[in-house]
Amino acid sequence: MFTLKLARFAVVLALGLGAGTASAAGPNLGKPIDPAEIAAWDISILPDGTGLPPGSGTAAQGAPIYAQKCLMCHGANGKGGSAGAVVGGGPLTGPGSAKTIANFWPYSTTVFDFIRRAMPWQQPRSLTNDEVYALTAYILALNKLIGENDEMNAKTLPKVKMPNRDGFIIRFPDKI
Amino acid sequence: MRTTQKNRQRAAWEDLQATAGNGLLDRRAFLRGGAAFAAAMTGYALAKPVSAEPLADDPWSKVPGDASPPYEQRSRFEEKAVGRTLDNTKGELRTSRARTPHHLLNGTITPNGLHFIIVHAGTPDIDPDRHLLVIHGLVQRPLVFTLDALARYPMVSRMAFVECGGNSAPLFSNEPIQASVQALHGLASCSEWTGVLLSTLLEETGVDPKAKWLIAEGADAPALSRSVPLTKAIDDAMVALYQNGERVMPGNGYPMRLLLPGWEGNMNVKYLRRLKLTDQPGMSFYEARTYAQVLPSGKAYQFYFFQEVKSFITHPSPGLAMKGQGFYEISGAAYSGNGRIAKVMVSADGGKTWAQAALQEPVLPKAFTRFRVPWRWDGSPAVLQSRAWDEGGNVQPTRAQIVAQRGETKSVPPVTGFPSQHFNGITSWAIERNGEVKHVYA
Numbered sequence: 135m136f137t138l139k140l141a142r143f144a145v146v147l148a149l150g151l152g153a154g155t156a157s158a159a160g161p162n163l164g165k166p167i168d169p170a171e172i173a174a175w176d177i178s179i180l181p182d183g184t185g186l187p188p189g190s191g192t193a194a195q196g197a198p199i200y201a202q203k204c205l206m207c208h209g210a211n212g213k214g215g216s217a218g219a220v221v222g223g224g225p226l227t228g229p230g231s232a233k234t235i236a237n238f239w240p241y242s243t244t245v246f247d248f249i250r251r252a253m254p255w256q257q258p259r260s261l262t263n264d265e266v267y268a269l270t271a272y273i274l275a276l277n278k279l280i281g282e283n284d285e286m287n288a289k290t291l292p293k294v295k296m297p298n299r300d301g302f303i304i305r306f307p308d309k310i
Numbered sequence: 311m312r313t314t315q316k317n318r319q320r321a322a323w324e325d326l327q328a329t330a331g332n333g334l335l336d337r338r339a340f341l342r343g344g345a346a347f348a349a350a351m352t353g354y355a356l357a358k359p360v361s362a363e364p365l366a367d368d369p370w371s372k373v374p375g376d377a378s379p380p381y382e383q384r385s386r387f388e389e390k391a392v393g394r395t396l397d398n399t400k401g402e403l404r405t406s407r408a409r410t411p412h413h414l415l416n417g418t419i420t421p422n423g424l425h426f427i428i429v430h431a432g433t434p435d436i437d438p439d440r441h442l443l444v445i446h447g448l449v450q451r452p453l454v455f456t457l458d459a460l461a462r463y464p465m466v467s468r469m470a471f472v473e474c475g476g477n478s479a480p481l482f483s484n485e486p487i488q489a490s491v492q493a494l495h496g497l498a499s500c501s502e503w504t505g506v507l508l509s510t511l512l513e514e515t516g517v518d519p520k521a522k523w524l525i526a527e528g529a530d531a532p533a534l535s536r537s538v539p540l541t542k543a544i545d546d547a548m549v550a551l552y553q554n555g556e557r558v559m560p561g562n563g564y565p566m567r568l569l570l571p572g573w574e575g576n577m578n579v580k581y582l583r584r585l586k587l588t589d590q591p592g593m594s595f596y597e598a599r600t601y602a603q604v605l606p607s608g609k610a611y612q613f614y615f616f617q618e619v620k621s622f623i624t625h626p627s628p629g630l631a632m633k634g635q636g637f638y639e640i641s642g643a644a645y646s647g648n649g650r651i652a653k654v655m656v657s658a659d660g661g662k663t664w665a666q667a668a669l670q671e672p673v674l675p676k677a678f679t680r681f682r683v684p685w686r687w688d689g690s691p692a693v694l695q696s697r698a699w700d701e702g703g704n705v706q707p708t709r710a711q712i713v714a715q716r717g718e719t720k721s722v723p724p725v726t727g728f729p730s731q732h733f734n735g736i737t738s739w740a741i742e743r744n745g746e747v748k749h750v751y752a
Contacts, residue, residue: 159458160463160510160513160514161462161463161464161516163455163459163460163462164445164453164454164455164459164511164514164515165450165453165454165455165459166452166453166454167444167446167452167453167454168452169446169452172444172446172452172584175527175583175584176446176526176586177533178447178535178586178588178592179592180588180590180591180592180593181590181591181592181593182590184588190335191597202566207403208668214401216403216404217403217404225608226608226609226610227604227606227608227717228604228605228606228716228717228718228719228730228731229482229603229604229716229717229718229719229730230482230721230723230729230730231604233599233600233602233604233610236406238599238602238610239598239599239602240593240598241593241598244593244594244595244598245591246597247535247592247594247595248594248595251532251533251535252430252431252531252532252533252595253433255403255531255532256403258431258531258532258533259533268725272682273616273684274355298610301609301610302602302609302610302612303605303610303611303612304610304611304612305611305612305613305614305615305616306613306614306615306616309539309541309542309613309615309616310539310541310612310615
């Protein structure tokens with residue numbers, strides 16, 4: 135079914151509906167918008183590092199931010215509290231295994247992305263990019279996934295080797 | 311007169327031959343029995359036997375009633391009994407869930423006030439006049455749509471279930487957790503959704519041939535984000551504006567949500583405000599971590615996406631005690647993310663013998679299908695099960711088959727926990743001699 139629809143999309147493209155040209159058939163009630171206008175909303179980060187913003191931070195810079203904004207839920211030294219631990223993690227043995235950054239998360243970029251879009255829980259998207267890099271560095275260093283003095287930025291973060299990077303089986307490869 | 315008629319009805323169904331063990335009757339028995347027979351086949355909640363007292367008018371029959379309100383509320387008698395169960399009533403800084411009371415509903419449509427909800431940081435209070443939907447990334451023309459603009463597009467309506475990937479997770483427990491069908495399976499609901507096909511909007515933005523994925527994001531506090539294969543987005547995805555005829559409810563994504571019929575609930579991003587076309591998935595928290603399932607080998611499934619064929623019996627079920635031996639209708643919900651339900655079989659003897667259930671028309675793809683089987687309970691212990699097949703030939707697995715492949719917990723988790731996800735195995739209800747219904751593994 136969807137291959138037919140994809141073919142139709144290819145035809146639409148082949149007819150030369152290039153940038154700035156409205157679709158002939160539809161109501162055309164969407165308003166064109168520039169990337170610059172979308173920038174404040176465009177917080178998508180891809181695992182290869184695409185979309186990571188300028189800025190940087192280290193674990194040492196992250197520690198006081200963690201103490202001030204994260205500790206109340208995630209506990210001292212990331213060991214957990216009313217919200218989950220961000221450090222450690224036991225072996226993965228099946229249903230009920232706790233999934234942690236160190237034992238499960240396949241991509242370091244997800245740490246940055248989730249902090250930036252959703253944390254702190256009661257005040258999301260209030261941190262600067264430098265603060266997000268610093269918190270990411272602090273958490274990765276707590277888990278010994280980077281060195282104490284390693285700086286996280288758009289270049290270094292995607293290169294962090296996550297232990298469970300190859301721990302996944304795509305459930306239905308034919309559906310993606 | 312009344313007694314004579316009652317006796318005749320009893321004789322009618324008592325003469326029927328069972329088609330499977332423990333008194334399951336032919337699904338067409340209704341049609342053969344006629345009206346008087348059907349009248350004897352009412353459900354579980356018959357409050358009282360017919361009174362021998364002479365009939366008299368009750369007070370509400372003797373005075374005019376209330377004026378109609380602008381928006382109808384349920385009977386005050388239902389308000390007390392029929393509601394969702396909540397697991398974060400104090401609004402703590404964590405996920406909140408509200409579960410659908412399947413055992414108190416019938417048919418296939420979940421009333422809007424009873425649709426299940428999962429919100430990770432509360433329900434946002436969105437002004438529809440200020441809400442925007444942006445489509446950008448690997449498109450020819452990035453566009454922004456207001457709700458007013460979208461409301462002018464050609465729309466489609468379709469029935470579709472939405473099911474949390476973690477629905478039924480308590481059945482991964484190593485021992486059966488005693489809980490209602492609401493607690494076990496209440497994170498699935500079914501509605502008629504109306505909105506604009508995403509393919510309609512993507513025709514206007516144009517799609518760059520390099521695009522393979524679409525990252526959907528909500529306007530809620532955590533800006534919930536999920537990656538969707540572009541093939542699914544073009545196949546049957548909808549930007550839904552209406553739910554069972556009225557605007558989408560706040561807990562279900564007001565003023566608009568992404569609807570991906572048959573796919574994991576969390577991917578049906580609520581409060582939809584941004585769609586970015588990309589060449590790779592974003593590996594967001596919810597796809598890289600939360601909705602990935604750890605297997606006994608230590609490996610984990612990724613991108614499960616798809617809600618597989620499933621059914622469960624809602625009547626009877628725990629909390630709906632049987633009121634003496636005699637006639638009952640077994641019924642429940644069946645659905646598949648793959649398409650239409652083709653067949654549902656029901657057993658009253660723990661899977662030894664099976665009777666085919668009647669499927670309530672219309673049977674629609676990726677929507678709840680109500681199944682029904684007449685049953686003559688003789689008062690002895692029974693174990694009820696349902697098993698569904700979809701039009702793709704997929705069959706609902708037994709719990710043992712799922713456990714063999716994906717494991718179970720080592721100790722009993724809380725009923726609100728999610729030790730794993732995507733459980734679509736058979737549920738078993740044991741009927742005890744006193745009429746109590748228990749959750750068992752059989």
